[in-house]
Each structure stands twice: as structure tokens, then as C-alpha cells.
Amino acid sequence: MQPDSEFLTPEECLEVDKALLTSRDKFSARVAIYSLRSLKQIAQASGKTIANLDSTQIEDWIYQDESLQGGIDNEFKKFFSKLVIASINPLNQVAAANGSPIEELNIQQVVAWFEAKAKAEMQSKN
Template identity: 70%
Template sequence: MQPSTEFLTPEECAEVDQALLTSRERFSARVAIYALRTLKQIAQVNGVAITKLDPKQIEAWVYQDESLQTGIDREFRSFFAQLVIASLNPLQQAARATGVPIESLTVAQVIIWFEEQAKLNLSKITSDL
């Protein structure tokens, strides 16, 4: 399977934009959605579960992703590969929260998880005041 030529689809962008999230949280959700799609592709090509992927496999895939080729230097791709690898943590948490394997997560489930985390963070902040 070839990687997508878009970072996120217009529909995915619209779903994230409608979420009750800060700009920072939207960025994290977008990266997680891209990571989910990418990790599904990498896992399928390698015939393993997402949780069994090696960081080197993920980095190599990000480096060859067509959506990250134009006008982007190698250092940014390395940074972005690390973001994708780091996205495994919230994706694993979202999978546990929904009771499904990472491979079965939907974009909507990822966004809902980020919204729930934002609410928890907000309630912690307000309770500390």
C-alpha cells in the first residue's frame, strides 16, 4: 500500500476543527490521526501488529512519505518521525479507553479521546485554583 499524498484528508481536518480542543491539542490530534493511518500501513506491509513495529521501520516510512517531501528538510522529517513514534502512546491509551486494538481505532474515536483528555486536564486546572 502506498502512503497517502495528503497529511490529512479535508474530512479529517474538518472533524478535528470541530472538536473542542485548543490549538496545541488539535495539532496533537492531527499528528495522531496521521500516525494512525501511517502505522496501519506500515503494520500491514510488514505483516505485524502496530504494537510490534520497530521505531526504525516507522522512521523509514515517514522519510519516504510523499506528503512530507516537498520543501521539507531531513531534520524536519527526523523530528516528524519522532512525533509519529511518540503518537503510539496516546493511540495506545485511546485504544484501551475504547476497548479496541489500535488497528481498529477510527478517526472519531481518536478525536473523542483527545477531547476527553482535554476535559480532564481542564478539570484538574480548575480544581487546583
Template identity: 60%
Template structure:
């Protein structure tokens, strides 16, 4: 197994992958859910490092953490442009995670994988229903 494969497999656990895979979603929605789940885990670590709630993290703090992430080193196949892209993905994941937490009435840190997957599944279902009703 290449270093790249090993690093990419660490993004989600097999259980998290299975949770996403059984959801009734398009490939695009599954990708978004996977990114949100990984981002949630990363954001929890970042918040712990900075000793503050996820909701108070600044984009620069997130970007700095991604820059220092040992799994994203060049020897693992990750260059600076990927790190920048990945930091933007984690930062943008704050939007749906904030919405999910708000709808659940909890802090982002308290979100669970099933809650994240369920929200993305609901959003996908709503989008499909809207597309069907408008055609």
C-alpha cells in the first residue's frame, strides 16, 4: 500500500465510511458528508489545541493546523496546493456543521457521525423533491 493510500484511509474510519455508504444520497452528497465528518474530527482537535470552542475558531487557526498536520506531509504525497485546498474544505465545512448543530440545539463539538449523515441525507432528499416538483 502506498503512503498516499495509507494517509487517505485515515480520513474516515471503516465504520464512518459504512455509515455514509448506507445513506440514500448521491455521490456528491456522500463526498460532502465524508468531508464534513473528517472536518468535524479535525475541528475538534484544532479546538482542543487552541482551547476554545469550534464556533470561535478563526480560518487562520484552521489553516495553520492543516499546514502542521503530519499526515499531509510531502513525503505522503501532499503538496502545498493540496494543503491550501484541504484547509478551505475544512473551513467551508463549518457552515453545514454549524447549521446541523444549530438545528439539533447543541454545540458543534457534540455532533455525532449519524447526525451529520442524517442531515446530509435530508438535504439531498429535499433537493431531489424540489427538482421533481419544479420539472
């Protein structure tokens, strides 16, 4: 869990905000960054790789995350847990694009992948 009890750090927010992304893509990038950080922490605490984490471990972590405690009910936490679990798929794609395991990804790589994906989607529409 984050010691400062913030969903994203100011630096993480800045990386996403300066990206050329739609609001929807920025939301997805923010969730992926939170997920990456959380998954790294869960993996480290459990002594497992991110690929070997199960959904129960992830849900338990989300339910205990201090940044999600203030006025947030369990239904939202359940919903958000599903978002974090679902974010493993794009994080796997980011890792594959960078030729590294998820554990070695950084915020800039995640944001760059979302930008590249958005650009490709825009070009395919034109």
C-alpha cells in the first residue's frame, strides 16, 4: 500500500496528463499505472511473480489499500478490483511490446503504449 494514501502520485498524474490521450484513454492509463504499482507490491509481498498472482490476492490487496478507504463502499472496491485484474491484459501487452516482464515496466512505458495504441486506432478510423 502507498504510504501517502494517494491513488496516483503527482508525478504519475503528470505523465498521464501530458500524454496525447482522450479522457477515456487517460482513465485506462491511470488504472493501468495504479495496477502496475499495486501488482508489483502484491508480488513482492507474496514472493510471487505478477503472472502467478491469483484474483483473490489482488482483491484482498485492493480492499486494504489506504488510498481507496475514504468513503468508498465495498461494491466500488469489488468493481475496482475487477478493473485492476482486467488491467493485467494491457500490462502484458505493454510488457511484450517492450520485451520485458511486467515487473520491469515503468510509467513512461505504460503511457507510451497507450499513446501508440490511441494513435493506431485513430489512423485506422481515417
